[in-house]
Amino acid sequence: ARVASSAMPLYRETVSAPSGASIGISVRVPPDALARAWTQCMLTYLPVALLASVLLGLGAYRLQASRRSFREQLRRAMRAGEFHVYYQPVYGQASDRCEGVEALMRWDCPGVGPVRPDIFIAAAEAEGMIVELTRHLLTLVERDVGAWSMPPGFHVGVNLAAEHVSSDQLLSDIRAFVASIAAGRPQVVLEITERSLIADDNGQARRNIDALRAEGVLVAIDDFGTGHCSFSYLQRFPVDYLKIDKGFVQAIGPAGEEAPILDAIIALAHRLGLAVVAEGVETQLQFDYLKARGVTFLQGYFLARPMSATEFARWYAGQQA
Ligand code: C2E
Ligand code: CA
Ligand code: CA
Numbered sequence: 001a002r003v004a005s006s007a008m009p010l011y012r013e014t015v016s017a018p019s020g021a022s023i024g025i026s027v028r029v030p031p032d033a034l035a036r037a038w039t040q041c042m043l044t045y046l047p048v049a050l051l052a053s054v055l056l057g058l059g060a061y062r063l064q065a066s067r068r069s070f071r072e073q074l075r076r077a078m079r080a081g082e083f084h085v086y087y088q089p090v091y092g093q094a095s096d097r098c099e100g101v102e103a104l105m106r107w108d109c110p111g112v113g114p115v116r117p118d119i120f121i122a123a124a125e126a127e128g129m130i131v132e133l134t135r136h137l138l139t140l141v142e143r144d145v146g147a148w149s150m151p152p153g154f155h156v157g158v159n160l161a162a163e164h165v166s167s168d169q170l171l172s173d174i175r176a177f178v179a180s181i182a183a184g185r186p187q188v189v190l191e192i193t194e195r196s197l198i199a200d201d202n203g204q205a206r207r208n209i210d211a212l213r214a215e216g217v218l219v220a221i222d223d224f225g226t227g228h229c230s231f232s233y234l235q236r237f238p239v240d241y242l243k244i245d246k247g248f249v250q251a252i253g254p255a256g257e258e259a260p261i262l263d264a265i266i267a268l269a270h271r272l273g274l275a276v277v278a279e280g281v282e283t284q285l286q287f288d289y290l291k292a293r294g295v296t297f298l299q300g301y302f303l304a305r306p307m308s309a310t311e312f313a314r315w316y317a318g319q320q321a
Contacts, residue, residue: 006030006031007028007029007030007031008028008029008030008031008034009026009027009028010027010028010029010034011025011026011027012024012025012026012027013025013026067127070123070127070129071127071128071129074120074124074127074129074132074133075132077107077109078132078133078136082107082108082109082110083105083106083107083133083136083137083140084105084106084108084140084308084309085103085104085105085106085137085140085141085144085309086103086104086105086106086306086307086308087101087102087103087104087144087306087307087308087309087312088101088102088104088299088304088305088306088307089101089299089303089304089312089315089316090102090155090157090277090297090298090299091297091298091299091303092296092297093290093291093295093296093297093298094296097319098303098304098316098319099153099154099155099297100154100155100156100157100187100189100297101154101155101156101157101312102157102158102159102191102299102306103137103141103156103157103158103159104117104159104306105117105121105133105137105159107120121133121161125161125163128163130161130163130164131161131163131164131167131169131173134158134160134161134164134173135173137158138158138173138176138177141156141158141177141181142177142180142181144309145181145184145186146180146181146183146184147309147313148184148309148312148313148316149184150184150186150316152184152185152186153185153186153187154184154186154187155186155187155189155218156181156186156187156188156189157188157189157190157191157220158177158188158189158190158191159191159192159222160190160191160192160196162192162193162195162196162199162205165190165192165196165200165205165208165209166196166199166200166202166204166205166208167204168204170208170212171208171211171212174188174190174212174217175215178215178217187216187218188217188218189217189218189219189220189240189241190209190212190217190218190219190220191220191222191243192209192219192220192221192222192239193221193222193223193227194221194223194224194226194227194228194233195227197221197233197237198227198228198233200237206236206237209237209238209239210238213238213239213240218240218241219239219240219241220239220240220241220242220243220277221234221239221241221242221243222243223243223245224242224243224244224245224265225244225245225247225248225261225265226245226247231268234272234274235272239274240274240275241274241275241276241277241296241297242265242268242269242274242275242276242277243276243277243278243279244262244265244266244276244277244278244279244295245279245280246279246280246300247280248261248262248265249262249278249279249280249281249282249286249290249300250280250282250286252283252285252286252289252290254283254285255285256285256288256289259289263293266293266294266295270294275296275297276294276295276296276297277295277296277297277298277299278290278295278297278298278299278300279299279300280299280300280301281298281299281300281301281302281303282300282301282302283302284302286300286302287302287303
């Protein structure tokens, strides 16, 4: 159809027919009809688009605000002294006594009660707060350990997140910690997870660990066997201990059934010249099984539960008596 010559071109195409002739198709529309169609379109969709973007913006803002408020809440909790440290004895099988502790963070949030450490630690990691929180933990441990009197070489283990292990602040943080508790000459043990080894893209974690080990700090791979560690990492990344996850220890059945994976990990550690720490030892049977296989350190409710710094000092004195 022919329309006024002022009509706007909307679509044009030339098709060639099998006979060789070409057919031109062109669609034109009068400008006022085009404007009307656009206005119609805008009136229908613009409010929807506006509403969607307002909702999206609001969502992003609330997410941002809740993250900020979580970070602020953690900082406030640190200032208010809501965090404290529990210590779980680590038993040395050669000496048949407590040879160290693992520091485990606790948060008593007023009005909420105790917050589970795996929950708030994971949240602190996700929100970029774990380094700050670990520094706070180190100051709390410094204070607690300073009030104890332990024999030289007593192990003080702290857990480190992968982000901290590969940060350039690790060396100064740990050196300051070691220096501040040096009076009692304890042995500092850093518990790092397999994730720290895998996430070490630029080799910073490896350099940090090598430097600290050269200065006498010991390093344990925590929760060994639960991550995605390939054994080749162990060859490339020298450490001192493998800490076997409690899941493998709990595979020792109530009637002392064999735990083949556990046995294999212990054998592997021995072949690599690494000492083994077993955690989550809950029964006499598990204790005997691990002892019989030459596990160097044992830890778990069977031996002692995590306790506050003062409870631990009292418990330790009782053990010595
Ligand atoms: P983890 O490092 O594997 O710590 C051992 C956990 O096992 C502790 O739980 C301890 O209370 C528990 N446990 C000890 N003996 C037994 C036992 O015989 N049976 C059983 N079923 N459990 C036992 P907790 O204190 O709840 O800590 C949970 C996790 O939170 C820790 O696991 C660690 O990954 C993390 N965490 C705690 N404190 C810190 C910290 O200061 N820094 C970092 N980065 N992580 C921490
Ligand atoms: Ca640990
Ligand atoms: Ca563990």
